[in-house]
Amino acid sequence: MEKRVVIKIDNLVKHFPIRAGVFKRIVGWVKAVDGVSFEVYEGETLGLVGESGCGKTTVGMTLLRLYEPTSGRIIFNDEDTTYYFMNYLKAKSYIKRTYIDKFEQLKIDKGAKALDELGNVDRKYYKIFIENGASGLYKYLLSNLKEKRKHFRQNVQIVFQDPYSSLDPRMRVKSIVAEGVLAHRLVERAKVNDFVGKTLQDVGIIPAHMFRFPHEFSGGQRQRIGIARALAMQPKVVIADEAVAALDVSIRSQIINLMENLQEKHKLTYIFISHDLAVVKHISDRVAVMYLGKMVEMAPKKELFENPLHPYTVSLMSAIPIPDPDKKKKKRIILKGDVPSPINPPGGCRFHTRCPVAKPICKEKEPPLVEVKPGHFVACHFPGSLKWKA
Amino acid sequence: MYVSREPILQVKNLKTYFYTEDGVIKAVDGVSFELYKGETLGIVGESGSGKSVTSLTIMRLLDEKAKIESGEILFKGKDLLKISEEEMRKIRGNDIAMIFQEPMVALNPVYTIGDQIMEAIILHQKVKESEARKIAIDLLRKVGIPEPEKRVDQYPHQLSGGMRQRAMIAMALSCRPQILIADEPTTALDVTIQAQILELMKELQREYGMALIMITHDMGVIAETADRVAVMYAGRVVEYGTVDEIFKNPKHPYTYALLSSIPRLDVEDQELKSIPGTVPDPLNFPSGCRFHPRCEFAREECKNLDPKLFEVSPSHYTACPFYGVLENVGVK
Amino acid sequence: MTAYIIRRLLILPLILLGVTFIIFGMMQLLGSDKLLAAYVNPNVFDKLTDEELEALKDKYGLNDPLIVRYGKWLNGVLHGDLGWSVVGKTYVSEALMQRIPYTAELALYAIFPVIGVGIWLGIVAAVNHDKFIDHAIRIFAVIGWSFPDFVFGLFILMIFYSFLGWLPPGNFSNWVEDAIKSSNFHYITHILSLDALLNGRFDIFWDVIRHLIGPIITISWLWWAYLLRITRSSMLEVLNKEYIRTARAKGLDEKVVINKHAKRNALIPVTTVGGAMVINLFAGTVIVEVIFNRVGLGSFVAQAATQLDYAAIMGGALFYSTILVVGNLIIDILYAAIDPRIRLG
Numbered sequence A: 001m002e003k004r005v006v007i008k009i010d011n012l013v014k015h016f017p018i019r020a021g022v023f024k025r026i027v028g029w030v031k032a033v034d035g036v037s038f039e040v041y042e043g044e045t046l047g048l049v050g051e052s053g054c055g056k057t058t059v060g061m062t063l064l065r066l067y068e069p070t071s072g073r074i075i076f077n078d079e080d081t082t083y084y085f086m087n088y089l090k091a092k093s094y095i096k097r098t099y100i101d102k103f104e105q106l107k108i109d110k111g112a113k114a115l116d117e118l119g120n121v122d123r124k125y126y127k128i129f130i131e132n133g134a135s136g137l138y139k140y141l142l143s144n145l146k147e148k149r150k151h152f153r154q155n156v157q158i159v160f161q162d163p164y165s166s167l168d169p170r171m172r173v174k175s176i177v178a179e180g181v182l183a184h185r186l187v188e189r190a191k192v193n194d195f196v197g198k199t200l201q202d203v204g205i206i207p208a209h210m211f212r213f214p215h216e217f218s219g220g221q222r223q224r225i226g227i228a229r230a231l232a233m234q235p236k237v238v239i240a241d242e243a244v245a246a247l248d249v250s251i252r253s254q255i256i257n258l259m260e261n262l263q264e265k266h267k268l269t270y271i272f273i274s275h276d277l278a279v280v281k282h283i284s285d286r287v288a289v290m291y292l293g294k295m296v297e298m299a300p301k302k303e304l305f306e307n308p309l310h311p312y313t314v315s316l317m318s319a320i321p322i323p324d325p326d327k328k329k330k331k332r333i334i335l336k337g338d339v340p341s342p343i344n345p346p347g348g349c350r351f352h353t354r355c356p357v358a359k360p361i362c363k364e365k366e367p368p369l370v371e372v373k374p375g376h377f378v379a380c381h382f383p384g385s386l387k388w389k390a
Numbered sequence B: 001m002y003v004s005r006e007p008i009l010q011v012k013n014l015k016t017y018f019y020t021e022d023g024v025i026k027a028v029d030g031v032s033f034e035l036y037k038g039e040t041l042g043i044v045g046e047s048g049s050g051k052s053v054t055s056l057t058i059m060r061l062l063d064e065k066a067k068i069e070s071g072e073i074l075f076k077g078k079d080l081l082k083i084s085e086e087e088m089r090k091i092r093g094n095d096i097a098m099i100f101q102e103p104m105v106a107l108n109p110v111y112t113i114g115d116q117i118m119e120a121i122i123l124h125q126k127v128k129e130s131e132a133r134k135i136a137i138d139l140l141r142k143v144g145i146p147e148p149e150k151r152v153d154q155y156p157h158q159l160s161g162g163m164r165q166r167a168m169i170a171m172a173l174s175c176r177p178q179i180l181i182a183d184e185p186t187t188a189l190d191v192t193i194q195a196q197i198l199e200l201m202k203e204l205q206r207e208y209g210m211a212l213i214m215i216t217h218d219m220g221v222i223a224e225t226a227d228r229v230a231v232m233y234a235g236r237v238v239e240y241g242t243v244d245e246i247f248k249n250p251k252h253p254y255t256y257a258l259l260s261s262i263p264r265l266d267v268e269d270q271e272l273k274s275i276p277g278t279v280p281d282p283l284n285f286p287s288g289c290r291f292h293p294r295c296e297f298a299r300e301e302c303k304n305l306d307p308k309l310f311e312v313s314p315s316h317y318t319a320c321p322f323y324g325v326l327e328n329v330g331v332k
Numbered sequence C: 001m002t003a004y005i006i007r008r009l010l011i012l013p014l015i016l017l018g019v020t021f022i023i024f025g026m027m028q029l030l031g032s033d034k035l036l037a038a039y040v041n042p043n044v045f046d047k048l049t050d051e052e053l054e055a056l057k058d059k060y061g062l063n064d065p066l067i068v069r070y071g072k073w074l075n076g077v078l079h080g081d082l083g084w085s086v087v088g089k090t091y092v093s094e095a096l097m098q099r100i101p102y103t104a105e106l107a108l109y110a111i112f113p114v115i116g117v118g119i120w121l122g123i124v125a126a127v128n129h130d131k132f133i134d135h136a137i138r139i140f141a142v143i144g145w146s147f148p149d150f151v152f153g154l155f156i157l158m159i160f161y162s163f164l165g166w167l168p169p170g171n172f173s174n175w176v177e178d179a180i181k182s183s184n185f186h187y188i189t190h191i192l193s194l195d196a197l198l199n200g201r202f203d204i205f206w207d208v209i210r211h212l213i214g215p216i217i218t219i220s221w222l223w224w225a226y227l228l229r230i231t232r233s234s235m236l237e238v239l240n241k242e243y244i245r246t247a248r249a250k251g252l253d254e255k256v257v258i259n260k261h262a263k264r265n266a267l268i269p270v271t272t273v274g275g276a277m278v279i280n281l282f283a284g285t286v287i288v289e290v291i292f293n294r295v296g297l298g299s300f301v302a303q304a305a306t307q308l309d310y311a312a313i314m315g316g317a318l319f320y321s322t323i324l325v326v327g328n329l330i331i332d333i334l335y336a337a338i339d340p341r342i343r344l345g
Ligand SMILES: Nc1ncnc2c1ncn2[C@@H]1O[C@H](COP(=O)(O)OP(=O)(O)O)[C@@H](O)[C@H]1O
Pocket: A016, A017, A030, A031, A032, A050, A051, A052, A053, A054, A055, A056, A057, A058, A059, A342
């Protein structure tokens, strides 16, 4: 069976301006995310892993449009959502840039034949373009923008890392969970208590506790409430940004198991962001490894862990201490130095300053992300040349 | 590695309580362990289990709210709880050194790295400033800081997290202590940097021949570094043994549950066990065995157990008298 | 650090320019007749006819556009010409020169006890956290904090001046005035108490100090309590920092821990408050000089304001603004000197 793509991000870029001086001039850019692409399939968990500062959170926040992307496309359910949260003029110019100009040329060059070489979304839009002209496509994309926004907001939810600061301390749990639901009119006001109770039960919180405040709960319970808040919206996709990082070991496994059960029950799609490779390995179906704003490797879990090809992935795996004293004799790969600054990332391959197998070309030329095996992508001039086995 | 059977540090029935407005926190409640020359003792436990308070008690660096209720801390036979503050100062940083979790906040932001390292050298080794500076630069080089001549005059904020932790290690080792207490030294660092730091600490321990107390919540770090392990839960040591015994043959339900609840890189299709309930409230620890409300093997007697350790083997102790139940379950 | 200071110094004239423009603009609200008084000897002024007035306005450019007049005024300021003061019956620049030393003397004597005592008590309280001495200092501070400064000044005036007669009002006694006008009293610093010492006249020194005690206590009273509170809480916070624990773990003496590691960090926030305080002390002199009937810049400006002495107000405002701007600059430089994170970015 063909897997359905729910979310696709296409060459996503997010640069943050650095301002300095009296007039707050822009003196540089933090290249937090610099051309990341991936697809997420319905019902799966995509793990996004990498060390702090590599841009994982920025990917999540940009995907949700809590940050405006610098460039790139964000596709949800076969519709381009990139322009949803732009003002009208910007949205229009985005559509012109991304579709209209391209389609006009395409129509001249190839006419309807071009349909076959286009991807899903482009094909759909091109069809509209051919049938109804540019104005038809504008109308299709720009009508009902408010509804579209709502639809997106409801369907893509996030769970944050810090269970202490992510819940408003002055709101009762009931209001925290029901706020979005009421705003989106997903349940009637009269049935809210029932609904919240059921949602809380789902995440393992006693329904009667819905009238309490966040501070009356422990860290693990708060994270459950954070999950309930996301779950209440009946989303398709949940982005979990370091959702278990702040929890104690014994609580962490509870939450991981909870998230797995909920996924099964509600057919959720997860983007699971974490710096912890072991947790990512446990929960994900596919894993994407990031380094300094770039994706360096992506593969189905089993493939990635059995056959890691990027030297960074291999080093990361080797660096993780394994809770088995028999395995400590094994010499690990120790990377030199620190992660360079995303303000001035190294040219060529961004990992070359620390890579144990780098050659002169790595400094010169940036390796593209290529599919070396079905579903296994890697961005390295010498994939597989660094070996390590636990 | 050669590990002598001569204890350099013995902690006996240590109790440290905090008297707060909300009540008494029995943060450390009857903790005992030995540290042998040249070995690494791992202390592992979840947050709030009393690991840091134990180490601060050994260093006598607790704040006024804390009261050491009872116990002995014998350093080479001398009870650190009985000596004067003056004598204790001569031991701190000189015989027993300590590194802390957050390299970002553990260094004074307004003095240079060099200044902060030299301070201890000048104090304990009674050398001149120029001499101390040379020693500091050598130490920085030794802990793997590039361009130590330049770094010595830099301020903490000019160094990365990993570099600061290296500087902290340099500072702790400056007087060649016999004991190094490392309280979560790599928790705040990324894994690739953690690997660097753990490697460095192992190397230096071998070279200096010091005994190391490695405090962490990370079972992986413990397996990696420790010779023997004390597992703490709610202010008490619940299991104590060699690293092999603890990891391969755990004899306390908590250790067992903990080991089966961590996602592992080296295990395929692992089923994660959940420890039910929450970490206990320090103001209101459960009676008897403090783990009993969360323990899958708990029975009625557990509510009224005396806190004491049962010998499993001469090197292996557990606080659970019913550890036999773990015979049949096995880890993983 | 040098680059930082240079950068700040380069912006300084710009800020001053902006401030003077605002002051100047506000004064224009008075209207051109009033403004003219600043240029003409008042004895002549009243006798002028309307035509002569207009001619004079033209002569002094009072009918020119605002920006032109501002340019001219600025030009005058740069040449030391601030106009004629009705109240001072002399040129504003001279009037200021006469009075600034008295005010500066008052402010300087107030600053040191405030900063010294405030910071010192704050540190003592923090180091002895929750002990008797801490509580005592805090109660003392709360009392200080709860008294409006002018009420306090009035109390001092009532008790020590009128009732006990220990402390006299004014700048000095009458006999001092004669003494300092005689030719064998040499002005060196123009700060009277210092000059008295330098002239070997301890009697004059003591007289001046006696006149200063009340005003000093009055303007500094509120501030030391404030400074104490800031220092105490800043110090308490610093004492709980991990680097203090690191310092203790090295085996350092508690004295070194406090004096070297804690104090400097604790003083970082205090610098801001302390700086703002010094600046405000100058402002506070206005009220105090009026209450204690002292000659000085503050009382001069107050008088000028009531009599719409345009030129004098401008001059005073210019002086106070300069103090403010330069004071802020000094604070920033101090800040950078204490905290390498600011200095080195
Ligand atoms: N709002 C922001 N403004 C400026 N820089 C930012 C912002 N958010 C993140 N960054 C920078 O972008 C980079 C990536 O950050 P982040 O996405 O948070 O990484 P991760 O989640 O992988 O730890 C970091 O260098 C970070 O400092």
